[in-house]
Amino acid sequence: MSEKLLEIKNLKTSFRIKDDYFAAVDDLSLSVNKNEVLAVVGESGCGKSALAFSVMGLHTRAKIDGNIMFKDRDIAHMSPSELNKLRGKEMGMIFQDPLTSLNPLMEVGEQIGETLFLHNKALSKEKRKEKIIDLLNKVGIPRPETVFNQFPHELSGGMRQRVMIAMAIANEPELLIADEPTTALDVTIQSQILELINELKDDMDAGIILITHDLGVVAEMADRVAVMYAGQIVEIADVHTLFENPKHPYTRSLLNSVPNANEAQDKLHVIQGIVPALQNLPREGCRFKARIPWIEDSAHEEHPELHEISPGHFVRCTCYKDFDFPESEEEKHGVS
């Protein structure tokens, strides 16, 4: 096993709504190794981005409990100035929407230059420019000399995401967090961007947390996959195991809802219900219970734990043992 880069232990990220705190990420533990892509998947509102933001320390109004060990330093409870020395240098982040994630009033060169400047003030202006041009070349931007002096609105969405990537990798971080990096882009650009991230990963020997809800992206990119539901990890395994032998009802439902191009389908499979809002999350018992009502209550654990069912393959709750997809519409509405 390769070296551990990031280890999250019992992370709990809570937000204040009115007078109560609600955990968007609840007692979550996972680790990322060097030169590994860990995909975090789940529906919208499962706490994937809250997890990414917690690691980067970007939450301004959240309560964070637990530990986030990055190279043996606990970044969950670091002072802002210490954290600023890490962010952009040892940890980089690529955001979801390249259209809004770049400062509209700053030239591309200046924006990338800022990352370099913040972590190496001694670098001369000329050297910095050279390095920026290099970076632009590296992320596959044509005519980098021109783009250097352009504003974000003069670039296409794919180009802007390349600029974002250039910014995130400027100081060769050891950990790269990509929060749905391709969601806002069209399909052809998506694959180019993913390819680029893959290349860079091999190049830099970095650990990557890839947050996505696109299982196609997971299959293409990930080494290991963590499936999140309602702020918790419900299943974690390496990518082959997860796709070939998914266990948790949620994972199976997610995979089941991907349309299959080889089979004629009358209708798309959906997971019934929605992810409950933060205030309404069930805090006890199996959180996925409400969305699989045809499964007997007794199948669920009272305090669902992660069970290691084979080396490196963890599943939460015992309900996976009894789970199967319903055969008829009637059955779907449940026994209880």
Add this chain to the structure above:
Amino acid sequence: MWKFTIRRILIMIPQIILLSVLIFALAKMMPGDALSGMVDPNVDPERLEEIRDKLGWNDPWHVQYADWVGGLVQGDLGQSFRFKMPVTELVGERIVNTFWLSIATLFFTYLIAIPLGITSGRYNDTWLDQSITSYTYIGFATPLFIFALVMLWVFGFMLGWFPTSGSVSPGLQPGTFEYVMSKITHLILPAISMALITTVSTVQYLRSEIIDTKQKDFILTARAKGASETRVYNRHILRNSLLPIAAFLGFEITGLIGGTVFIETIFGYPGMGLLFFESIQLRDYSVVTAVVLLFGIASILGALLSDIILSLVDPRIRIK
């Protein structure tokens, strides 16, 4: 850039023509004229009619309009009945005073608005923000002419820190240091009084711009780069929030015009506002129309200035 500016200036021409028609029509629609207000009531009305004829006041409206515009184009704004001198000359003296008063007011407006707006926006929903917001509400609710009277009473009469009327002390030689200082001390109180009230809209505008900008995605990007909070504010939030404020400058000028009428009247400051007020009372219409026309042109120029500033500072609307 030049193309944009030139096109923008060309748009002003029809605006100014329309403005002149409106002002002329309004002036003609007002009851009475200079003769009905100022002349000894014992004068024979037939004699008055004769004078009106001679002045061309009984001509059809389009002839009068053509005469008026013809004069304007040559820089002749007509004769003032009260001062018995050309309006152009009269306005020339006053416009300089109003210009300096406006500049001083704008200076104080931003001097107050920028720090207050930034503090209020950065620390929103704290007691600091709430007290600044309270000030803005009080400012919105206070009529300028009452506030100015209070300021005049407190700082002019009670404390005696500032002169209470005029634009310069009598007997000073123009060009000397004392003359300039006297001009400045006469400016400060009216300018601050006006700025304290007119600045509140800018404070609120800046506050909401900052609150809006700090929730934008690119602020997260800046934090993720490792920029300190101070840097995030100075380099990313401020720059984006001050942009609309800069564009607001032109409209601020329009707002100033209304303010100067009150302020100059209360402080007896010999500028365009005071001239306007006095001329209305005495039905000195050639002066009124001239002043309104100049106010109107100032507003149009203000809007032009806004557009040019915005195109200079915002790369997104820069036209190549």
